[in-house]
Amino acid sequence: xxxxxxxxxxxxxxxxxxxxxxxxxxxxxxxxxxxxxxxxxxxxxxxxxxxxxxxxxxxxxxxxxxxxxxxxxxxxxxxxxxxxxxxxxxxxxxxxxxxxxxxxxxxxxxxxxxxxxxxxxxxxxxxxxxxxxxxxxxxxxxxxxxxxxxxxxxxxxxxxxxxxxxxxxxxxxxxxxxxxxxxxxxxxxxxxxxxxxxxxxxxxxxxxxxxxxxxxxxxxxxxxxxxxxxxxxxxxxxxxxxxxxxxxxx
Amino acid sequence: xxxxxxxxxxxxxxxxxxxxxxxxxxxxxxxxxxxxxxxxxxxxxxxxxxxxxxxxxxxxxxxxxxxxxxxxxxxxxxxxxxxxxxxxxxxxxxxxxxxxxxxxxxxxxxxxxxxxxxxxxxxxxxxxxxxxxxxxxxxxxxxxxxxxxxxxxxxxxxxxxxxxxxxxxxxxxxxxxxxxxxxxxxxxxxxxxxxxxxxxxxxxxxxxxxxxxxxxxxxxxxxxxxxxxxxxxxxxxxxxxxxxxxxxxx
Numbered sequence: 001x002x003x004x005x006x007x008x009x010x011x012x013x014x015x016x017x018x019x020x021x022x023x024x025x026x027x028x029x030x031x032x033x034x035x036x037x038x039x040x041x042x043x044x045x046x047x048x049x050x051x052x053x054x055x056x057x058x059x060x061x062x063x064x065x066x067x068x069x070x071x072x073x074x075x076x077x078x079x080x081x082x083x084x085x086x087x088x089x090x091x092x093x094x095x096x097x098x099x100x101x102x103x104x105x106x107x108x109x110x111x112x113x114x115x116x117x118x119x120x121x122x123x124x125x126x127x128x129x130x131x132x133x134x135x136x137x138x139x140x141x142x143x144x145x146x147x148x149x150x151x152x153x154x155x156x157x158x159x160x161x162x163x164x165x166x167x168x169x170x171x172x173x174x175x176x177x178x179x180x181x182x183x184x185x186x187x188x189x190x191x192x193x194x195x196x197x198x199x200x201x202x203x204x205x206x207x208x209x210x211x212x213x214x215x216x217x218x219x220x221x222x223x224x225x226x227x228x229x230x231x232x233x234x235x236x237x238x239x240x241x242x243x244x245x246x247x248x249x250x
Numbered sequence: 251x252x253x254x255x256x257x258x259x260x261x262x263x264x265x266x267x268x269x270x271x272x273x274x275x276x277x278x279x280x281x282x283x284x285x286x287x288x289x290x291x292x293x294x295x296x297x298x299x300x301x302x303x304x305x306x307x308x309x310x311x312x313x314x315x316x317x318x319x320x321x322x323x324x325x326x327x328x329x330x331x332x333x334x335x336x337x338x339x340x341x342x343x344x345x346x347x348x349x350x351x352x353x354x355x356x357x358x359x360x361x362x363x364x365x366x367x368x369x370x371x372x373x374x375x376x377x378x379x380x381x382x383x384x385x386x387x388x389x390x391x392x393x394x395x396x397x398x399x400x401x402x403x404x405x406x407x408x409x410x411x412x413x414x415x416x417x418x419x420x421x422x423x424x425x426x427x428x429x430x431x432x433x434x435x436x437x438x439x440x441x442x443x444x445x446x447x448x449x450x451x452x453x454x455x456x457x458x459x460x461x462x463x464x465x466x467x468x469x470x471x472x473x474x475x476x477x478x479x480x481x482x483x484x485x486x487x488x489x490x491x492x493x494x495x496x497x498x499x500x
Binding site: 014017018019020021022023024025026027029030031032033034036037042043044045046047048049050051055077078079080081116117118119121122153155174176178185186187188189190192193196197203204205206207208210220222 | 264267268269270271272273274275276277279280281282283284286287292293294295296297298299300301305327328329330331366367368369371372403405424426428435436437438439440442443446447453454455456457458460470472
């Protein structure tokens with residue numbers, strides 16, 4: 001097993017011409033990322049790639065060896081541009097065809113009469129995949145090894161994550177705390193860097209914002225260690241007070 | 251020169267722990283993608299990576315050889331987590347230091363008295379980079395060869411794109427047309443595939459939606475050839491009418 005796999009991390013592959021073309025705003029990364037934070041899995045890379053077999057196979061085969069978990073979104077519907085399931089079967093050199101259990105679920109969901117070719121296509125996947133149940137619209141997702149294939153429609157994807165919890169072995173929950181202050185980054189860059197240098201296991205991000213006409217900076221402290229976050233938080237609050245900078249949120 | 255470089259395509263690298271952590275919703279992909287469509291440049295890949303030197307250097311060096319244009323967003327501010335400029339210099343084996351022109355711009359923008367260390371850091375980049383002017387907040391972006399480094403703050407990024415138009419040599423403008431209809435994908439999958447098979451130079455995407463309680467599907471036709479789009483559009487409208495499916499938008 002690849003050594004990096006022992007890190008409790010994940011990547012997402014968004015299979016979606018509609019995201020690349022700028023037509024659709026992706027929102028699934030935020031959903032999956034927040035869910036992973038709670039499970040103690042760190043999202044470390046996202047790729048958005050076109051709906052082509054080569055790009056899916058190459059990207060999935062590259063990333064599934066680097067990350068402990070890999071999630072794909074999109075391309076598991078009934079139309080010609082839905083080629084994720086077939087591509088995943090090819091990536092793993094597995095048989096692609098009707099998945100017995102998925103077929104039964106879909107046949108029951110639509111009723112025998114209305115179970116047409118398009119709908120049947122949604123039962124086609126690597127035949128030995130494990131299913132990811134879909135409480136909102138019938139058609140299941142699936143996983144093969146550490147690759148989890150989810151739909152692109154945000155509400156459906158969201159409804160399927162809960163059922164996945166027992167398949168993910170996370171680490172310590174990733175916690176965060178935010179401080180927002182009425183300042184500009186250049187005023188606090190030095191003091192902030194000094195705090196960061198003291199806490200190597202804490203990730204401190206600094207993000208300027210413009211809110212209701214006000215300019216400010218948010219400091220986001222992330223770590224699995226609550227004590228470290230609290231201590232770090234205190235030191236940032238302290239230097240903001242020393243500099244007489246107004247704290248908006250802490 | 252790499253052969254694939256002759257394609258008028260692009261990739262984006264989002265340098266941002268805040269996107270990976272789920273704290274911030276990226277909106278820059280949509281902005282850049284739409285701007286590229288108008289310039290006739292096809293966005294073909296997006297990667298979101300952490301704010302670490304290794305990941306920036308490796309990703310940039312991989313993608314700049316594959317794509318004609320590469321855009322990075324984020325990490326060019328004054329704080330400790332802003333390491334894009336330094337990493338790009340390393341990726342290109344170029345000298346990193348004060349950029350004479352950027353230094354002058356920033357000194358003038360802030361005034362000599364207020365031009366502190368944090369602000370000066372924003373003038374540090376590959377010393378031989380070309381600048382990308384920033385009409386909204388002073389600090390310029392820059393490009394080295396085909397790699398264009400932009401800020402992460404959406405409003406600032408947006409304001410800087412216009413000034414870049416003359417540096418991008420695009421192809422034919424990428425056009426699109428959307429038809430939305432009250433149907434489900436499985437009902438039209440076969441007919442749609444037949445249309446797609448007739449038009450190999452047109453990209454037809456099919457996207458289910460739930461809008462104000464109504465279920466529907468949007469068909470998005472993309473191509474640089476207006477005639478092809480129109481003809482394809484007509485054929486989709488025709489089969490929808492034949493199937494007595496209500497067209498919401500065309």
